[in-house]
Amino acid sequence: MSRKEKPTAVRNKTRKEELDEAEGLLERLREKSRQGIPIVVEGKRDAKALKSLGVEEDSIVKLKGTGRKTLGEIAWDVATRTTTKKETTRSVVIILTDPDREGMKMAHQVSELIEAYGAHPDLSFMRMTRLFGRGAVEELEDVQPMQIDDFAG
Numbered sequence: 001m002s003r004k005e006k007p008t009a010v011r012n013k014t015r016k017e018e019l020d021e022a023e024g025l026l027e028r029l030r031e032k033s034r035q036g037i038p039i040v041v042e043g044k045r046d047a048k049a050l051k052s053l054g055v056e057e058d059s060i061v062k063l064k065g066t067g068r069k070t071l072g073e074i075a076w077d078v079a080t081r082t083t084t085k086k087e088t089t090r091s092v093v094i095i096l097t098d099p100d101r102e103g104m105k106m107a108h109q110v111s112e113l114i115e116a117y118g119a120h121p122d123l124s125f126m127r128m129t130r131l132f133g134r135g136a137v138e139e140l141e142d143v144q145p146m147q148i149d150d151f152a153g
Contacts, residue, residue, distance in 0.1 A: 021127075026053060029125055032094060033059035038078040039094045039125075040110060042103055046096070063097070063106055071106075075113035091119040096126065 013021070033039060033056035041047055043064040051057050061078050063071065078093045093114050097103035111121035 025125055025127065029094070029096075030054050030056075032092075036081075037092050037094060038081050039096055040074075040078060042097050042106060046098075050096075063110065071109060072113055075110050076117055079114045079117035079119035092122050093119050094122045094125055099126065 037059060038061050039050065039055065039059050040061045040063060041050065043062055047060045047062050050060055061074065063074060066074060079091060081091065095107045095111055097107040107123065111123065114121045
């Protein structure tokens, strides 16, 4: 059976399909940031990359390079941050770390703390980083609509 004959759910995604998925996730991320939902990233390069992609700077929270704040203090800050959502719903915090060992460990630790503080950690955007591998958040700067069109060939 050739690649073209395989059902879509079975065959591997093409790079264009991966980029389309990443662009869709990125647009959702921008919208969440406009709503004031905190987006937790590893460090300043990740924060800079998201900002350059139109994510609201006020929503971006770095786990590294925050001075003397502990992971628990950062988790408390984002878990108790007020958003435009109704106060009766649990706050949502988006976790967007790299899919390497260190990033996954940080995501797990901060997610547990955020949940313990009564908020909901959203790991769904981690799919976007898995498309690019290590250093993924910085690589998202390469995901621009004009580049996606280049794959349409």
